[in-house]
Amino acid sequence: MSQKPPAADVVKEPSMLKQKEMIEANYERLSGAKAQGRKVASTFVPGNLNELIMCFDLANNLPEINAIQNGMRKKSGMLIMEAEKRGHSEDVCTYVKADLGMMAKGNLGPNGKPLPEPDVLLLSYTGCFTFMKWFELVREQYKCETLMLHVPYEGEGHATKSMRDYVVKQLKEVVIPGLEKVSGVKFDIDRLRQYLRESAKAEDDFVWVLESAKRRPSPIDAYFGGVYYIGPIFTAFRGTPDATEYYRLLRQEIAARIAQGQGPITPEGDFGQEKYRLVVEGPPNWTSFRDFWKMFHDEGAVVVASTYTKVGGLYDLGFRHDPDHPLESLADYCLGCYTNRNLPSRIDLIEKYVRDYEADGLLINSIKSCNSFSAGQLLVLREIERRTGKPAAFIETDLVDPRYFSAANVKNRLESYLQMIEQKRRGASPRAAA
Amino acid sequence: MSDTAAIVAQCEAMFEDLSFTGVRAWKAAVPGRKVVGFMPFYVPRELIHAAGALPFGILGGGDQLEVIHGDAYYQSYICRIPRSTIELAVTGKLDMVDAMLFPSICDVIRNLSGMWKIMFPKVKARYLDVPQNFRADIGGTFYRGELGELRAMLAELTGKPATDDDLRASIRAYNANRRLVREVYAFRAAEPWKAPSSEVYLVMRAGMVLPVETHSKLLADYLAAAKASDRPKRDNSRIIVSGAFCEQPPLNLIKSIELAGCYIVDDDFMLVNRWEQSDVAEQGDPLAALADSYLRDSADTAAKYEPDQARKGRYLVELVKKRGAEGVIFAAPSFCDPALLERPMLQRVLASHDIPYIAFKYAENSGQMQPIREQAGTFADSIKLWS
Structure with a gap:
């Protein structure tokens, strides 16, 4: 390795x-x-x-x-x-x-x-x-x-x-x-319409960023990098010119990386060679976030799509805040968030991501704290394997409780999974490889 | 065998029968009959009944079911009821169920509704959302709409659209049943030595598998027999069990609490039997009546939002007073989000009223009762000595 x-x-x-x-600035404001x-x-x-x-x-x-x-x-x-x-x-x-x-x-x-x-x-x-x-x-x-x-x-x-x-x-x-x-x-209500108009601008650029991962190599990591990309639009900034500007800058940077054929940027610098393309389901672990990410990029594993980056809205399925229908638009936004969708819809979405982003498989980070995500994930795993023929794997961590992050276990599981992908590429069955 | 013993034995046989022979027999008796399963904590059973189907309460597999397949679907940190329910289904024990309803109790049961759609595509599976807004013109309108959709789904299932008159008749049948349930609970609170909770539990549980009319007769028979019984009164402490509204405790746990010197004078096992606190209106628009009852007159539990902070947990204090209870035992299933998140709030309300309490967790298959007995026994003694 x-x-x-x-x-x-x-x-x-x-x-x-x-x-x-x-x-x-937001924390200072608070x-x-x-x-x-x-x-x-x-x-x-x-x-x-x-x-x-x-x-x-x-x-x-x-x-x-x-x-x-x-x-x-x-x-x-x-x-x-x-x-x-x-x-x-x-x-x-x-x-x-x-x-x-x-x-x-x-x-x-x-x-x-x-x-x-x-x-x-x-x-x-x-x-x-x-x-x-x-x-x-x-x-x-x-x-x-x-x-x-x-x-x-x-x-x-x-x-x-x-x-x-x-x-x-x-x-x-x-x-x-x-x-x-x-x-x-x-x-x-006109003030609301103005904010929604601003939101929609940022949402367009945000979706462009997410979908840039369809390229090879992917210029972004849509999970570890993705949690930063969702920051403004999922939190206290959606609807502000600051958020619009953030996504404009981000889009510019990613366009430049695409032009230079570069992969994602990581805390340690450029990603290097893309070896594996993964879809990840579930929130990340935050207490060992950088170590967790490093396990992936050390192996050349880039996340091309993730479900966690959809908890604050499924913009890539076409939703935009609509200033012409402000309250209805807010209602549609709330209703359409990822964890508010039933399990079959979630599985359909993951299947679509595996196909559209030409992923090698699905990795589920199952979070002890979060039953909304976690209950049913083992069925998600089976269904995705069955529907796509791509291998899927399961790791278990927690959101912010360091007692539930075992680096050695996570690393072992990840390495075994990537070996499984290698064997699958060589034509062996994933189950036999597991 | 005394009258109560005979009735309880009959209920215990139903409780232990994981093939649900009675439900199968009901379905087989008339061609075309349908069975509609439901999970805790509440569904409007009147709609199922009015459509000519049997509401069938599925409360997990208990402590007699070995879970093999179900564990393959859940991580270790998820409660046991969904895994044992899947075990029941995968092993064919629920193959007479034509539709399944999953009420809005927590994310695990919510997600199970989607799992059911995938795993058992021939069974109609529906998530039943209930309002967390309690205004008639907002939450009530929404819920009436949900009930209308459920009514349509059941009509499609049974081929028998329930008319308003059918629904009103079903409301009457369930009102009668709930009155009897309330009578049994009131009698147990008044003379708990004549109606032990291990018996009352089984009698209530029978309501999950019996047609409502049969269950009402059973309740009436039990009540009469219990009133007529002559059993010794013990110097037990009077306690309420709270937090067991979904995954059910093993029967032995209930017996252990009683053996430890506690009379259980109220509980939240099987809330569906007494969700509506008084009669649902038997006239007018039946869906509006059910919705109104949900908003205004339903039980308090952790799955329901309490809009008024000043009212939070007051129901438990009021229940303690109403039942003359001397303490509360919080018994929650492991990994139960609603019960365990609610518990500290309820405990603080009790503490502010000087009501003693203890807490422990269980799983439906908990086998080791000695710690429970010791904890409950110490609690009972402390109430007697110091309260």
Whole structure:
């Protein structure tokens, strides 16, 4: 196995620096919110209503992102144990426990400053049961206004008019009046339309970025790199000129890499030769993110498509925020997020990715914390193998609990899987090779 | 054999029968009959009944089922009920089921609905979404629409579209059943020594496999027999079991709690039997009546959002008062997101009312009861000594 020497400094491109600035500015905005008299909303990533939140001048706090930041900074383990000491079960979602642990330990953001107490919890209940309990737990502490937006699950594989009407009606009669009350700002639908128009611009470039991975070599890694690419559009920036600019820069950089026949950029520099093209299902592990990624690029394995980069919207299937139908568009967005789609739809999508991106197979990173993703993944694996004839493999880690990341096991599984792909290329059956 | 013993023996035989002979016999009795399986915690059984089908509650495989195939579909950190349910299906024990309903209880059961579509394509599988918005004009409108779609699916399945009159008749049958369920629970709370929970559990569980009319008769018979029975009253502590609304505890666990010196005076096993807290309206639009009952008058449980922070967990405090309970045992299945995420909130509410509690986890196939007995026994003693 060839290993690149670790780079002393992480290589940063302009788009990365731009995103870093955006994230830092958002955390500064949050930590300074109370001093500036700005109200704060907390909400979740899947089905988030960033454009709507901006209509009320609210600072946007995303607890999942805080948990990820703490995971990547190696702080989440201690926070999770703090929550467990306070009675939370070892069996439940570690994002929740990292968040509750953070609250118990002073609620410090990544900039070292305390995050403000939320004025409103916007409970966009999309694709994950745990969200509901998470904000009930947070509400218990802050006793603040909580606005539930129940987004029905696409159990039959599609959204119905009744589902859309239900979401729109909640937006009109619960969410918008609630946000008006908390913020003191009157809702202006033209302002919303403007943000949605801006969102759609960024979404076009974002899809171009994702689909660039259809090339050989792929100029991007659509999982490890992809989690950075989704950052602005899935979080507090969708609908802002900053996000549009970020995706313009990113597209430019990727176009340049394509022109030079280059592969993805990694924290250690250029990717090198592309040997394996994988589709990955499931969220990444955050506590050992760079080590995890390195295991892949050391082997020349590039991820050409991933499902995790669809939890905040399936733009590559054609969805765009639509300023002409603002509330309906928000409803469609919420309904269509990846984990709000039924398992057959998820399998169809993965199959499409394996074919469209000419992948060598599917790797599932099964996350202990996340039943929304994980329950059913072994069937996903079987179905994809059966439908595509490509080998699939399974590794198990967790989101932000370092106790559930075993580097040796993950590396062994990955190496065995890549050997399986090699054997498959030589004509042996994947099962025999396994 | 006493009357209660005979009834309980009959229920226990149904409970242990993993071939579901009674359900098969019901289906075979009349050509064309259909069976509609459902998972916890709630489905509107009236719709199934009105369509002429048998609602069949599937609560996993219990502790007598060896799970082999089911484990191949789930990681070790996922609860047991989906794997044992798949085991039942893969081994042909559910081959009389024509349709399956998966209520909105958690992501595992939700995803199982999609797995069912792939694994058993001849069985109609439907995820049943329930509203988390409780306004009649928002959540109610949505849910009435969902009920309408379910009604249409069942009509297609059975070839017998349920009329509004059919539905109203079914509502009446289930109202009668729920009244009896409430009577049995009230009687157990009043005289728990005459209606041990291990018996009440089996009598309630029988409702998962019997036609509602038969189950209502069974409940009435049990109630009469239990009232007439003469059993010694013990100096037990009165406790409520909370958190067991989906994957069911082994019967031995319930017996162990009782043997440890606890009278279980309320529980959330099989919530579907008493989801609606009072009668569903028997006049007017039946779908609207069911939707309205869901919004206004259904049980509280972890799978339901509580819009009012001040009300969070109050139902448990009120239940403790209503039943004269002295403590709560939180018994949740391992890896059960709803129960385990809910538990700390409920515990804090109880603590603020000085209501003692303990907590443990189980799986439907837990075999070692000694730790449970010791924990429950210590809890019962501590209540007697210090509360």
